[in-house]
Amino acid sequence: MRRWLAAVLVLAALAAGAVAQGRGEDPARVVGPPRGPRLQGAALDARTAEVAALLRCPVCQGLSVADSPSTMASNMRGHVKELVAAGYDEDQILAYFERSYGEFVRLKPPLRGVNWLVWMAPVMGLLLGAAVIAWALRAPRPAPAAAGAHEKPGPVEDVPGPDSLPADPALARYVLRVRERAYGWPGGVSPSRDATASAAPAAPAPGSGA
Amino acid sequence: MAAPARPSATAAAAPAAVNRRVLLVGLFVVAPLIAILLLNLGRDPHSIRSPLVGRPAPAFSLVPAGGGPPVTSEALKGRPLVLNFWATWCAPCLEEHEVLVRTASALQGEVRFLGVVYEDEEDRVRAFLQRHGSSYPSLLDPEAKAAIAYGVAGVPETYFIDAAGVIQAKVAYPLSAQTMAENVRKVRP
Numbered sequence: 001m002r003r004w005l006a007a008v009l010v011l012a013a014l015a016a017g018a019v020a021q022g023r024g025e026d027p028a029r030v031v032g033p034p035r036g037p038r039l040q041g042a043a044l045d046a047r048t049a050e051v052a053a054l055l056r057c058p059v060c061q062g063l064s065v066a067d068s069p070s071t072m073a074s075n076m077r078g079h080v081k082e083l084v085a086a087g088y089d090e091d092q093i094l095a096y097f098e099r100s101y102g103e104f105v106r107l108k109p110p111l112r113g114v115n116w117l118v119w120m121a122p123v124m125g126l127l128l129g130a131a132v133i134a135w136a137l138r139a140p141r142p143a144p145a146a147a148g149a150h151e152k153p154g155p156v157e158d159v160p161g162p163d164s165l166p167a168d169p170a171l172a173r174y175v176l177r178v179r180e181r182a183y184g185w186p187g188g189v190s191p192s193r194d195a196t197a198s199a200a201p202a203a204p205a206p207g208s209g210a
Numbered sequence: 211m212a213a214p215a216r217p218s219a220t221a222a223a224a225p226a227a228v229n230r231r232v233l234l235v236g237l238f239v240v241a242p243l244i245a246i247l248l249l250n251l252g253r254d255p256h257s258i259r260s261p262l263v264g265r266p267a268p269a270f271s272l273v274p275a276g277g278g279p280p281v282t283s284e285a286l287k288g289r290p291l292v293l294n295f296w297a298t299w300c301a302p303c304l305e306e307h308e309v310l311v312r313t314a315s316a317l318q319g320e321v322r323f324l325g326v327v328y329e330d331e332e333d334r335v336r337a338f339l340q341r342h343g344s345s346y347p348s349l350l351d352p353e354a355k356a357a358i359a360y361g362v363a364g365v366p367e368t369y370f371i372d373a374a375g376v377i378q379a380k381v382a383y384p385l386s387a388q389t390m391a392e393n394v395r396k397v398r399p
């Protein structure tokens with residue numbers, strides 16, 4: 001009988017305390033009835049810390065509710081503890097806070113909607129990086145081979161030799177004058193060119209006439 | 211004579227092709243970032259869009275500062291409500307206090323005004339209200355349960371709730387006479 005009386009008195013005191021302290025919303029109205037077991041003691045503290053670590057402190061810069069020293073985070077930890085003690089599971093508690101603060105309150109964004117980008121971006125970045133590296137490593141090898149196969153006569157013919165002249169006539173005249181001054185070739189024309197023109201086999205090395 | 215011009219033309223064509231490819235990859239990476247930047251350029255980085263706007267206001271039952279029976283959100287339905295979270299230590303709250311008191315007096319009987327004290331002590335609240343005056347009750351929220359339920363991240367924050375109990379607007383900065391009038395219009399019948 002005494003035990004019952006004590007229990008009734010404790011409940012009455014708790015109810016009075018709740019009224020005096022003020023009440024927020026009934027979580028069951030937001031996330032339904034508790035789905036997990038009621039916890040207490042060390043298990044309650046451990047679970048509270050785990051769940052609080054998943055919530056972002058709304059008044060801090062990137063700190064979790066578990067890590068923040070702010071009064072708001074302390075109040076939120078207290079609220080998480082009450083919810084864990086009442087048997088609400090992790091998903092329900094996160095959903096309860098998300099209803100008020102939005103997805104922002106979750107430190108780990110859930111895999112849904114545009115969040116897939118957040119989760120997949122690093123993987124896609126790695127794959128893209130690997131593809132670029134593979135392309136960069138493989139690209140130079142086929143390039144010269146292809147150039148050799150398709151444009152073989154081109155580069156050999158196109159290499160400017162000691163007798164070649166630029167297409168611009170004014171520049172060509174200037175080059176001829178420079179050759180005349182530098183090498184002493186009459187009119188800037190290499191003697192080898194004359195020799196090649198008259199007798200192909202006896203071509204002296206370029207510059208030998210200087 | 212045209213021969214020497216050809217190698218330079220080939221040399222110019224090769225980097226141009228690579229640049230176009232690099233440009234495309236660059237655009238693919240940079241364009242979404244620029245789009246996100248442009249979309250959010252006008253947003254206040256400190257403001258968080260409240261998911262509660264357009265949804266029923268969370269229920270509460272809080273005791274007024276200075277004593278009295280608890281005020282429950284259920285009992286408040288049927289008339290628009292302006293719910294202002296504030297604290298005595300918050301300078302912007304003092305800045306908007308006069309606008310709140312004046313509007314509450316002007317709209318008495320039409321729109322209900324309530325303050326909810328955030329992270330503060332009752333003695334300080336009473337002293338503040340005595341010094342600066344008030345025309346509506348301020349409720350105590352010692353464990354910040356109401357603040358958490360409303361997603362309060364700092365003070366001042368004001369919620370404009372219509373007669374059906376649905377949140378129509380949230381303002382997370384000090385109210386001016388103009389912002390007050392604009393938001394009250396959203397909940398007045």
